[in-house]
Amino acid sequence: MAEEVKLFGAWGSPYSRRIELALKLKGLQFEYIEENLYNKSPALLKYNPVHKKVPVLVHNGKPVAESLVILEYIDETWKHNPFLPTDPYEKAKARFWARFIDEKFWPAAKKAMASRGREREEAIEEAQQHLKTLESELKEKKIFGRESLGFVDIAAHLLFWLVVAQEAFGVEILTEEKFPAVHELYQRLADEAVFKECMPPKEQLIAYLKVRLGAWTASK
Known part of the structure; x- marks a missing residue:
């Protein structure tokens, strides 16, 4: 069946x-x-x-x-094309960094887009501190080092939304100058055909983010 x-x-x-x-x-x-x-x-x-x-x-x-x-x-x-490493320690690290992206970095980035004034400045600073942490890990090759796309790479798909949201809201969080290793990761993922397939049209996404993040701000 x-x-x-x-x-x-x-x-x-x-x-x-x-x-x-x-x-x-x-x-x-x-x-x-x-x-x-x-x-x-x-x-x-x-x-x-x-x-x-x-x-x-x-x-x-x-x-x-x-x-x-x-x-x-x-x-x-579905065991083929595995996302997670088989080694228990490496698997635990992958889980940790995926959750770091979701629970630490992305909430701060969303807040930076949706807020104004001093609150926005503080959220940008917090998001960039989290990017510094990722930058350090990437430079030391502790994560994202596998030949095939893995669990943390899929979690890092959020970087696509960040780049589009920056344009939508006129906010600068991730730049190549400040975070070359994270930007290189973003670019490497952006060059993958399957990643491109899973991104909405840019202009449509910009309009959507303005509505969704505006509603998120109003509900706080």
Whole structure:
């Protein structure tokens, strides 16, 4: 019996696009279901009743939520083209840095885009401190050093959103001059055809980010 793989996502969600990227890197066939984040479907609420968010992967009727959890599920279910290293310590490091990107760097970057004045300055400073940490790791070849695209590379897909958001909001966080190693990583990923496939059209994404981050600011 053929496997059934469905992805509930939203075109402008970096976390949703991250899972599309992972499925494509594995060469898997899947059904994509676009969600309206302002009017979520009963199916999404059924499959992810806790967070009520995208992405949700449904594999043979079983739902898996939260993008980094989904990434690990995909990697453990379909063993070819592995994302995570086999060595337990290296695997733990990959998990750590993926979470660092999601839980430390990206919230500060979002706040920098969505805020104004002194609050924006402080958020930019915080985001750049996190980039300095990544820059140091990259220069010492502690992460992102595998020949094939891996778990942290997929997590770093957020750098695409950062570069577009910088243009949308006139904010400067990641530059080649300040963070050459991180910028080189971004460029290396940007040159990969499958990464390009998983990015929305730039002008459309700029308009989307202005709406979404504006709403995020208003809700604080």
